[in-house]
Structure formats: structure tokens, C-alpha cells
Amino acid sequence: MKITGYKRADGKYGVRNHLLIIPSSVCAADTAQKIAAMVPGAISIPNQHGCCQIGSDLSLTQKTITGFGLNPNVGAVLVVGLGCDGVQAKSVADEIAATGKSAEYVVIQECGGTSKTIAKGVELAAPMARDLSKQEKVEFDMSELVLAMECGGSDPTSGLASNPSIGYTADKLIALGGSAILSETTEVIGAEHLIAARFEEDDQREKFLSQVKNVEDRAIMMGEDLRSGQPTPGNKVGGLSTIEEKSLGCMYKAGTSPFKGALDYAEIVPEDKHGMFFMDTPGQDIDSITGMVAGGAQVVVFSTGRGTPTGSPIAPVIKITGNPETFENMPDNIDVNAGRIISEGATLPEIGEELFELMVKVCNGEQTKAESLGHHEFGIYKLTGTF
């Protein structure tokens, strides 16, 4: 099955053609945003980190923002750095440029302050925007597509209706040769035995199980009851009682396909494997989506019981709810009403097909509700405190 998009120098295909302005640290975020505001079509990401981090935590920030630049939905990149920051702008730009993508950088301290950096940044970004506007879409195969799956603001209808609909869509995409990512390690606790049984390779299964154990051990090590944060207060009001119940509903997003691998946060989906993957992300929606988009996902489906407006700066986010009342309550945010399974007796394949068809249209250029409202939520998983 063919869809249309933008071919990149590394052979991947994007379903959007963004010019991305990346602040390498929080200190450059405002300047990056001002440059983006002056170049039509450009978008910046509100990076809140990138300095005074250490070790794996520092490298995770760099990996995540670099992953955003490498994502096929991005056609060109300008990295904005302060100069003395932990993540160096040149390093990020060089890694992206090495794939053949147009990537430049500016450094505030070297340019001589905010005004001169904005001028220099616009000077570099404007021709990139013009080049991207000239790029024509080409046909490509669905097997090039990586789907990110997320759920947030869950209630019991997520596990009963919207997540199984996503699972149907993921299975169909994988049958066509594509890939999908299940994430949120916290929301696998209590359901890991079912997911683990679906891994094809023992070493990947072991990696997955250790990812889940690490998250549970973190709560135990802190001496805290995981229930103080999971399920969330809204999950509980909606009817979810325990993390096990939430996890068992959460995993329905993963359909029935075998798992090909367990990825670290923001790890890029391997090119030589297609199918279902697990990514180690927190249950927090925004950080989780950010990790999967940094890993190369071009499109996101998001299941929500209670309703959320979430989007992404560079990937279209399709929202589906299993709760008929939420669909009525938040019509400007929710794209698909899987609540019809509960209230009108619609079948899972009916809603699954509807979601799949919408996903194809969105990949071909149709805006999701989150896109049309300009939702650009972005957050990087933190492994430790900032020093």
C-alpha cells in the first residue's frame, strides 16, 4: 500500500516537511522560539534541559533533541546554542548533517547576543524554508511507516474500546510491513508476563523485563507507594483502581503482533527490522511521545478516556477515545469516537478500520485536530536531578 510524503537523504520518508529550530539547552530556548516565529513554517521545541546534567541523563537529552532533528518529518534543522551549555549546538547539528540533511547552527555567545543571533538564525533558516517549500511529495510504501502508540488520561473505556482499536490498526500496519511502538514502562507493570511471551528473541525479552523491573524497583527504592502517582487521580475517578488494571488495558494497544525488540528511550527503530517494538519510556504522556518521535515515529495515535489536547511539534497526533461522553465533551480535540463500541454496539474492526483510514489520510497530509489547534507538547525524560 502506497502513501505520499517527503524523501530524505538517508532514504527515510516523512509525512510532514518541518523546518525545526532546536535549542540545544534551555538557555537558548527563547531565542530559538523567536527565530522560529520570524520564519514562516519553522517550529522550535521548548527544550527545558541541556545544561548542568551529567552522564546518561545529559546524553539522553542530546539523543532526544538530535532524534527530533533526524526524524523523517523534519526536512531541515537549525540548532541554537548558548555556547557554554552542556549540549553543544555544533555537535547536534553535525550528527544530523552527517545523514545528508540540511543542518546549521548558531551560538548566542559567539554571535554577540540575542539580537544578532536572531538575525543570523533567520538568515540561515529562511533559505531552508524556501528549499523545503519547493520539495515535491513522492509515493512511498506503508512499510516505511513507524507508528507511535500512546494512551493518556485513561479510564476503563481505554482498555475496553480505544486501545483495542489502536491494536487493530497496529496489526494492520504491521501486516503491510510497517512498524509500531508500544511505550510507557510504568504501565506495563502487572501485564509484563503477557508482553514478554510475545518477544521472538530471548535477549530482547530479557531486556524488556529488566526495563520493567527497573521502574518498579525505583518506586520500591524510594520507599514510596507507586499508587501515589499511578493510576493518576483522574484515572481513579474514571474507575481504574490499580496499576495492574491500567497496564492490562494499556497493552491492548499492542494488538497481537510479535515483538521484534525492546528499545531504550529515544533509541532509533532499527532499519533492518520491521514490526512491533517496545520503548522504555515513563507513563507520562508527553515525555513518552517525545521519546518515540525521537526514535523516528512519523505518526502517533493517542487513546484517551478522559480527554487530552496533546499534540507533538513534528508528528501528527490522532486522538481516539473509548468514552462517548468525552467525545461529546471535547469535540475539538478528539478525532475518532471508539465510544460507539460501548454506546452503539459498533464493532472493533469497524472502529479499527476507521482509525486506520484516518491514519492514512493524515499521513497523506490531512491535519489532525491537535495539529489544527497548534498543539506542540514536548518533554524529555529525566533520569536524575539537575546539578
Place this chain on the structure above:
Amino acid sequence: MNAVLHINDKDNLVTCLRPIKKGEKITVDSIEITANADIPVFHKIAIAEIPKGGLCYKYGEIIGDALEDIHTGDHVHVHNIESTRGRGDKK
């Protein structure tokens, strides 16, 4: 539309697909159950006796332990069921 959804034969808890009133009689797998409390939509009702410490099932899987004796028709939620995972407070 059914009042409740019984997902798996193993399940001793079912999900209410509409609000249930205290004293209301509902039928689950041709057995009549009386609700012992008002139960909000999408919350769970017990369809079997579960002793304190007993296992609570939904999706055919364990979703937690009973904190107290749970009787058929009881509203089952955070007040009488607890997670067994991620319990650093219990160490």
C-alpha cells in the same frame, strides 16, 4: 445495552457500562446480582465473594488484592482493592 461487561470467565469483577443505583438488580451471565452501593459508570462491581487478601480478576488477570471482605454486589475500587506492585511503602 448490557449494564455491565464481563470480559473473562475468570473475572470476579465486571465493569459497569452505565451508573448503577444501590439496590438495583442486574443480570450477569444469567445470574441476578443486587448492587450494594451506587456505582459510577465504568467502575467495577463484584460478582463473587472475595475474602480479605483474596485475588481480584479483570481481563482474566490479577489486578490486585482485596483489602477487606468483598461481597457480591459491592462497588470495588481504591477503597477495597490494592495494587501489589511498586509498593516501596510496604518494604
